[in-house]
Amino acid sequence: xxxAQAVQTLSNCLLRLKEGEGIGTMAxxxxxxxxxxxxxxxxxxxxxxxxxxxxxIVHLANVLIGEHMSATTIQNWTKREVRDxxxxxxxxKKYSINQAAIIYLLDDLKHLFSLEETREILSIVFQNPNIDxxxxxxxxxxxxxxxxxxxxxxxxxxxxKRLKRSLERLHAYRAETVxxxxxxxxxxxxxxxxxxxxxxxxxxxxx
Numbered sequence: 001x002x003x004a005q006a007v008q009t010l011s012n013c014l015l016r017l018k019e020g021e022g023i024g025t026m027a028x029x030x031x032x033x034x035x036x037x038x039x040x041x042x043x044x045x046x047x048x049x050x051x052x053x054x055x056x057i058v059h060l061a062n063v064l065i066g067e068h069m070s071a072t073t074i075q076n077w078t079k080r081e082v083r084d085x086x087x088x089x090x091x092x093k094k095y096s097i098n099q100a101a102i103i104y105l106l107d108d109l110k111h112l113f114s115l116e117e118t119r120e121i122l123s124i125v126f127q128n129p130n131i132d133x134x135x136x137x138x139x140x141x142x143x144x145x146x147x148x149x150x151x152x153x154x155x156x157x158x159x160x161k162r163l164k165r166s167l168e169r170l171h172a173y174r175a176e177t178v179x180x181x182x183x184x185x186x187x188x189x190x191x192x193x194x195x196x197x198x199x200x201x202x203x204x205x206x207x
Contacts, residue, residue: 004150006064010065014101014104014140014144015140018097020046022043023045039060047097049091051095055071057104078095086129090130098132098139099129101142102139105139105142106122112186113187121183121184124179136174137170145166148166149163149181150185150188159181
């Protein structure tokens with residue numbers, strides 16, 4: 001997820017799914033291509049009854065924002081590498097909206113941190129992955145705030161006051177939560193710069 005608009009789009013989609021609005025027409029007509037059936041099924045989504053399969057989580061990112069997530073990678077994460085931060089499926093064999101938010105965070109953080117480092121970072125705010133009540137903030141709320149500040153272009157340290165205000169509006173302010181959000185913003189910036197550098201490289205080589 002290389003730009004701020006992409007992160008915002010995905011957070012809006014997760015919020016719509018949580019509130020029972022489905023994804024509406026957000027994923028329809030992308031680049032003139034037919035929307036995959038796996039995404040069409042989410043047009044009418046009930047978060048109280050349904051969860052998201054790995055394929056649905058992957059396709060949402062790929063269709064909405066052009067990310068190239070791999071279902072195989074996510075399956076490896078859920079089975080072995082970071083299972084202790086994602087947790088077991090919470091909706092039968094499917095994952096909750098909060099778990100989807102964690103998966104998207106993991107995908108962003110991998111551009112800067114190892115999976116072990118990412119696990120340590122996220123476990124500061126999301127503790128037992130199978131219990132929501134012990135989290136310092138819900139993963140979805142965390143992801144929404146992260147998305148709101150993803151377009152910051154100045155020093156990350158200067159986001160502290162703005163992040164604090166965002167968290168206070170949710171009655172979820174903790175100093176460590178701000179620090180974790182800042183680390184996530186660093187990772188997003190690295191991913192964006194890496195993408196821009198590769199684009200420039202290909203443009204130069206194609207001249």
